[in-house]
Amino acid sequence: xxxxxxxxxxxxxxxGVTKSQANTINASDMDSVRISLLTCAPGSPIYTLxxxxxxxxxxxxxxxxxxxxxxxxxxxxxxxxxxxSLGETDYQLGIESFERFKWEYDYFERDVWQQTLNLTSQxxxxxxxALEENAxxxxxxxxxxxxxxNCATRPRDKIEESILGExxxxxxxxxxxAKTFRDVIYQYTQNNPWSRFGMDxxxxxxxxxxxxDRLAMFAPFYLKEALDKATIKTDSTQHxxxxxxxxxxxxxxxxxxxxxxxxxxxxxTPIRSALxxxxxxxxxxxxxxxxxxxxxxxxxxxxxxxxLSGCVIAFLALFSTHPAVSQNYLLFVFHPGQLLFLPxxxxxxxxxxxxxxHVFNFVVLTLFIVLFPLIPQRINLAIVPxxxxxxxxxxxxxxxxxxxxx
Numbered sequence: 001x002x003x004x005x006x007x008x009x010x011x012x013x014x015x016g017v018t019k020s021q022a023n024t025i026n027a028s029d030m031d032s033v034r035i036s037l038l039t040c041a042p043g044s045p046i047y048t049l050x051x052x053x054x055x056x057x058x059x060x061x062x063x064x065x066x067x068x069x070x071x072x073x074x075x076x077x078x079x080x081x082x083x084x085s086l087g088e089t090d091y092q093l094g095i096e097s098f099e100r101f102k103w104e105y106d107y108f109e110r111d112v113w114q115q116t117l118n119l120t121s122q123x124x125x126x127x128x129x130a131l132e133e134n135a136x137x138x139x140x141x142x143x144x145x146x147x148x149x150n151c152a153t154r155p156r157d158k159i160e161e162s163i164l165g166e167x168x169x170x171x172x173x174x175x176x177x178a179k180t181f182r183d184v185i186y187q188y189t190q191n192n193p194w195s196r197f198g199m200d201x202x203x204x205x206x207x208x209x210x211x212x213d214r215l216a217m218f219a220p221f222y223l224k225e226a227l228d229k230a231t232i233k234t235d236s237t238q239h240x241x242x243x244x245x246x247x248x249x250x251x252x253x254x255x256x257x258x259x260x261x262x263x264x265x266x267x268x269t270p271i272r273s274a275l276x277x278x279x280x281x282x283x284x285x286x287x288x289x290x291x292x293x294x295x296x297x298x299x300x301x302x303x304x305x306x307x308l309s310g311c312v313i314a315f316l317a318l319f320s321t322h323p324a325v326s327q328n329y330l331l332f333v334f335h336p337g338q339l340l341f342l343p344x345x346x347x348x349x350x351x352x353x354x355x356x357x358h359v360f361n362f363v364v365l366t367l368f369i370v371l372f373p374l375i376p377q378r379i380n381l382a383i384v385p386x387x388x389x390x391x392x393x394x395x396x397x398x399x400x401x402x403x404x405x406x
Contacts, residue, residue, distance in 0.1 A: 030121035030124050030125060031121070032059065032060050032061055033057075033058065033059050033121075033124050033128075034056075034057075034058040034116055035055065035056070035057055035058075035116075035117050035119060035124055035127060035128070036055070036056040036058075036114045036115055036116045036117060037053065037054075037055060037056075037114070037115045037117065037155060037159070037223075037224070037227060037242075038053065038054045038055070038056050038067065038101075038112055038113070038114055038248075039051060039052075039053055039112070039113045039115070039220050039221060039223070039224040040052040040053070040054070040105055040110055040111070040112045040220070040249075041110040041111040041112070041251065042110070042188060043108055043110050046192075046195050046198075048110075049188050049189060049192060049195060050188050050219050050220060051188075051219070051220040051221055052071055052151055052152075052220055053070075053071075053151050053152040053155050053220040053223060053224075054067050054068060054069045054070070054071070054101065054151070054155065055067070055068040055127075055131065055155050055158070055159075056068075056098055056114065057128060057131070058098075065097060065098040065099070066095050066096070066097060066098065067095065067096055067097070067098050067101040068093060068094075068095055068131045068135065068155075069093065069094050069095070069096060069101070069151070070091065070092075070093050070142075070150070070151040070154040070155060071091065071150075071151035072091060072092050072093070072094040073089065073090070073091045073092070073144070085315070085316065085320060086319060086320055086321065087145070087320045087321035087322040088143070088321065089143075089144045090141050090142070090143060090144065091141070091142060091144040091150075091151070092140045092141045092142065093131075093134050093135050093139075093140040093142075093154075094135070094140070095135055102248065102249055105249045105251075106249055109251040109252055110249070110251055111247060111249055111250060111251045112247070112248050112249035113224065113245060113246070113247050113248070114245065114246050114247070114248045115224065115227055115228070115242045115244075115245045116242065116243040116244050116245075116246075117159065117241065117242060117243070118232070118239060118240055118241055118242060118243045119162070119163070120164070122164065123162050123163055123164060124162075126161075126162040127158060127159060127161075127162035130158050130161060130162060131158060134158070142154070145322075145323065146218070146322065146323070147181055147215070147218050147323045147324065148215075148218065148323060150218055151220070152217060152218055152219065152220045152222075152223045153217065153218055153223075155223075156217060156223055156227075163232055164234065165232045165233050165234035165235075166232070166233045166234075167230055167231075167232060167233075167241060168230060168231045168232075168233050168238070169213060169214070169226050169229070169230050170226075170229040170230070171213055172213050172216065172222070172225065172226075178210035178211065179210070179211055179213075179216050180207060180208050180209060180210055180211060181203075181206075181207040181208075181209075181211060181215075181218075181324055182200075182203065182207040182208050182378050184216055184218075184219050184222065185199055185203070185207070187219075188219065193265075193269045193270055193271075194265055194269070194270060196270075196380070197270040197380050197382055200378070200379070200380035200383075201309075201313070201330065201380070202312075202313070202316055202325055202328075203324050203325060203328075204317065204324060204325055204326055204327045204328030204329070204330075204377060205327045205328070205329060205376050205377035206323065206324035206325075206326060206327055207324040207378075208376065208377055208378050213226065227241055227242050228242055228245065230242070269382075270380065270382035271381050271382045271385075273382070274382040274383075274384075274385035274386050275385050277385065277386070277389060278385035278386075278388050278389050281298065281302070281389045281392065281393065282388075282389075282392060284298060285392050285393065285395075285396045288396060288400075289396055289399055289400065292400065292403070294349040294350065294352065294396070294397070294400055295349070295396075296346050296349040296350045298393065299345055299346060299349050299393050299397075300342070300345075300346050302389055302390060302393060303338045303339075303342055303345055303390070303393075304338075304339065304342055306333070306334045306335075306338045306386075306390060307334070307335070307336060307337070307338035307339025307340070307342060308339060309334040310331060310334035310335035310336045310337070310338060310339070311336050311339065313328050313330055313331055313334060313335075314331065314335065314336050316328070317331070327377075328377070329375050329376075329377045329379070330379070330383065332364055332365075332368045333365065333368060333383060333386065333387045333390070337357075338361075338390075341357045344357060345357060345358070348397060348401075349397055352400060352401055352404045353401060354397070354398065354401040355397055357394075358393075358394035358395075358397040358398055359394075359398065361390065361391070361394040362391060362394040362395055362398065365387050365388075365390055365391040365394070366391065368387060369384065369387060369388070369391070372384065
């Protein structure tokens, strides 16, 4: 989940971490080998809000201290935005030196924790071989999936595959209440209301279904917590999966600076901005009703923006392979029909004609707001003032045409 330029294959070779070396590792070499899971704190960009996970491989006898990173991607990939919206983003596994990895997180002031894994020599050799095989040019690219196949789930799966026994995870303590994908999203976006709003806008009701503890491990810190309490069970023994946990990068939070844009976003949160818009629209609408003014330009702006937003939601619901973007109940508020019928909406207001679209829109939005608590999807509260803006504009048309024909 952390942006970094895709590394060239020469870095793999330069580090001396190739498959041929894995095949020459013997049991005595493994005594000094240490394999750890690295968990990185969230950053400011939206793609870093959930943190990051990587695997560190240390082999002092060969001078190796490398990080296997499943979170490599580049915005320079062809048609990146289009492919991302379709759920066809390709990530890849790369290898870089730990010093380089550490420098990056030092620079961006993000903490990093290291969990040393309690593996046998055979399990270490198996994990290293699997990672290096996965890092080969033919194998290192994979189809990224935010919830099911990402930089946290891949390291977990590779670790599990290398273990001879069974990994036993303890349930997360949450008062017996099952989590949802949206619960996890909310946890990591609590200080980023605009990011939360954007995710709520795109993610539908599927994100509100209860998920297992294993699925919650798509978030790096849930994986870290799970490994802390996990044990390896064999026929004769049961021992902790993690030997110890240490912090290897310390961020200086006191030096974190906030620019003017950050300050504005902190002040004008989605709910405050939506309420402010509603107040302005409500004031203009009341004034217009009293003075017989339709304000067609206001309807043009509002319904055009709502229609464009609906096109985005409909596109994601119909064409994207991203999980949990289908069945989005926000389509009752924002839908392509608002764009399709926009000319008729504007003409009806300018000519003081009753628009059946406004009747339909008024009924649908009224039901949406009245039944808001019963909708099987957690709707961002900022949507309510936005829905009310569209509702009162439809109501304005009905009132003005009623007055005209009275």
